[in-house]
Amino acid sequence: MADTALDQDYEILTPPDNLRSKVRELTPREAKKFDPVKAAEAAIARLSTHFGSWMVNETASLMQAWEGVQSDGMSDETVAPLFQAAHNIKGQALTLGFPLVGQVAASFCHLIETVPSVEKLPAELAERYVAAIRAMVMEGAKDDGNSMGVKLLETLTIVTDDFLKQFPKKDEADAV
Secondary structure, eight states: OEEOOTTOSOOEEOOOOOGGGGSOOOOHHHHHHOOHHHHHHHHHHHHGGGHHHHHHHHHHHHHHHHHHHHHHOSSHHHHHHHHHHHHHHHHHTTTTTOHHHHHHHHHHHHHHHHSSSGGGSOHHHHHHHHHHHHHHHHHTOOSTTOHHHHHHHHHHHHHHHHHHTTSOOHHHHHHO
C-alpha cells in the first residue's frame, strides 16, 4: 500500500509482510533435533566449493578498478572504486578462506584511508598492493603457511607504515 499526499514529493512503499508463508515451522520433535550451528556449517561446506572463484571475481573487480586509475589518473572518482574493491576483499577474504589476502587488502585500505588526499597516494605502492593481491589469489596463498605471502605482507606493511609517517595523525594535527 502506498501512502501519498498531494503536497508530498515522495511515496512510501510498504512491502507485504508475508515471510511466514515462505518458511515451514518445525514440529516440536524437529525443533529438539535442530542445531542451527550445524546447519550453518553444512551450508558453508556446500558453498565452500565456490569460494575460490568468488575470490577470483573480487580480484577481477580490483584489477578493473586499478585499470581505471591507470587510464584516467589518480582522483577521488578513480580511487573510490579501487578502495571499494580492496575493502570488499578485506571483508570477504577470511570467510572465503584467504585470510592472508585479507590482511594485505586491509593494509591497502589503511593506506588509502590515511593519506590526506588521493593525489598523495603513491601509484607505485598502490600498484604493488594490487599485484600482490592478484598474485596471492592466483597462487592460492591463503594463510600463514605460505611463507612468500607472509613476507610480501610484511614488506608491504613496512613500506606503507614508513610512507605514512610523513603525515601526522588526525588527532596530532588537531592538537597543533
